[in-house]
Amino acid sequence: MAQIIDGKAVSADVKEEVAAEAAQLKEEHGLKVGLAVVIVGNDPASKVYVNNKKKACEAVGFKSFEYALDENTTQEQLLDLVNVLNRDETVNGILVQLPLPKHIDEKAIINAISPDKDVDAFHPVNVGKIMIGEYSFLPCTPAGVMRLIESTGVDITGKQCVVIGRSNIVGKPQAMLLLQKNGTVTVCHSKTKNLKEICLSADILVVAIGRAKFITGDMIKEGAVVIDVGMDRNENGKLCGDVDFESAEKKAGYITPVPGGVGPMTIAMLMKNTLTAAKQQAGIE
Numbered sequence: 001m002a003q004i005i006d007g008k009a010v011s012a013d014v015k016e017e018v019a020a021e022a023a024q025l026k027e028e029h030g031l032k033v034g035l036a037v038v039i040v041g042n043d044p045a046s047k048v049y050v051n052n053k054k055k056a057c058e059a060v061g062f063k064s065f066e067y068a069l070d071e072n073t074t075q076e077q078l079l080d081l082v083n084v085l086n087r088d089e090t091v092n093g094i095l096v097q098l099p100l101p102k103h104i105d106e107k108a109i110i111n112a113i114s115p116d117k118d119v120d121a122f123h124p125v126n127v128g129k130i131m132i133g134e135y136s137f138l139p140c141t142p143a144g145v146m147r148l149i150e151s152t153g154v155d156i157t158g159k160q161c162v163v164i165g166r167s168n169i170v171g172k173p174q175a176m177l178l179l180q181k182n183g184t185v186t187v188c189h190s191k192t193k194n195l196k197e198i199c200l201s202a203d204i205l206v207v208a209i210g211r212a213k214f215i216t217g218d219m220i221k222e223g224a225v226v227i228d229v230g231m232d233r234n235e236n237g238k239l240c241g242d243v244d245f246e247s248a249e250k251k252a253g254y255i256t257p258v259p260g261g262v263g264p265m266t267i268a269m270l271m272k273n274t275l276t277a278a279k280q281q282a283g284i285e
């Protein structure tokens with residue numbers, strides 16, 4: 001039976017570290033870290049995420065600036081706001097909650113955020129830095145996954161790592177981070193043949209597909225570290241992951257639950273990135 005990786009506990013550790021450093025920044029440099037969160041429209045899930053980010057800011061001693069814009073906000077209006085926030089010295093990090101309404105080009109907005117304040121690490125400059133291993137910010141979800149793997153004590157070096165999913169926000173950067181830690185990385189996607197076979201080779205399996213309970217116990221190598229990024233709904237509308245937890249925990253050595261695994265890590269890593277941004281902008285390292 002697998003050991004459960006407790007994302008709530010690990011994320012609490014990260015937030016505690018961030019809060020301690022934020023308090024030190026305030027005391028020694030008179031700096032209050034600030035994160036601006038912009039939401040456009042009324043998507044209920046986005047509202048929950050934004051609210052959680054606001055709460056996390058309060059918990060670590062950051063100032064949060066919330067901009068809740070009307071569904072009909074134009075791309076130009078949003079770009080104007082991003083430019084104002086880019087120049088605002090009290091704002092260290094800018095997060096524009098995705099998805100945006102269809103009439104707004106997400107790429108144009110992401111590209112307008114100053115790379116120094118891009119705490120989601122979605123800007124092409126930051127994506128490029130991750131490729132060459134010289135990054136300031138790591139994308140929050142993959143960075144959270146790395147911290148969860150680290151918490152197991154399993155050394156990634158030389159391990160067969162399989163990432164399922166190749167999105168720009170999870171799968172691709174995840175593969176890069178595992179590679180940087182000397183894993184032997186395979187990336188799978190919807191066109192992959194022999195998925196089961198490849199999964200069975202994985203010492204470390206990171207699943208980010210978006211399909212409820214898609215990965216089952218018979219696809220998991222005995223003793224593997226299984227990280228489930230998925231946030232799906234089961235047949236009863238309850239939150240579940242991409243991994244069928246019940247069958248997978250019988251095979252895995254370590255496994256993340258959903259909820260309570262990767263989810264809490266994403267916000268904790270966002271706080272960490274915002275702290276890094278504040279320190280860099282103040283010339284403190």
Ligand code: NAP
Pocket residue numbers: 141164165166167168169170171188189190191192195208209210211229230231232262263266
């Ligand atoms: P996405 O952009 O939809 O990408 C899904 C990926 O899965 C694609 O690369 C797709 O392949 C691949 N895929 C789909 N069906 C497949 C199949 N049958 N076999 C193998 N691969 C398959 O999704 P995402 O944004 O990466 O998110 C993935 C999941 O993680 C979602 O459930 C999302 O809600 C969750 N998520 C959670 C957090 C968190 O904080 N916990 C953060 C972000 C995302 P193709 O490229 O070939 O289409």
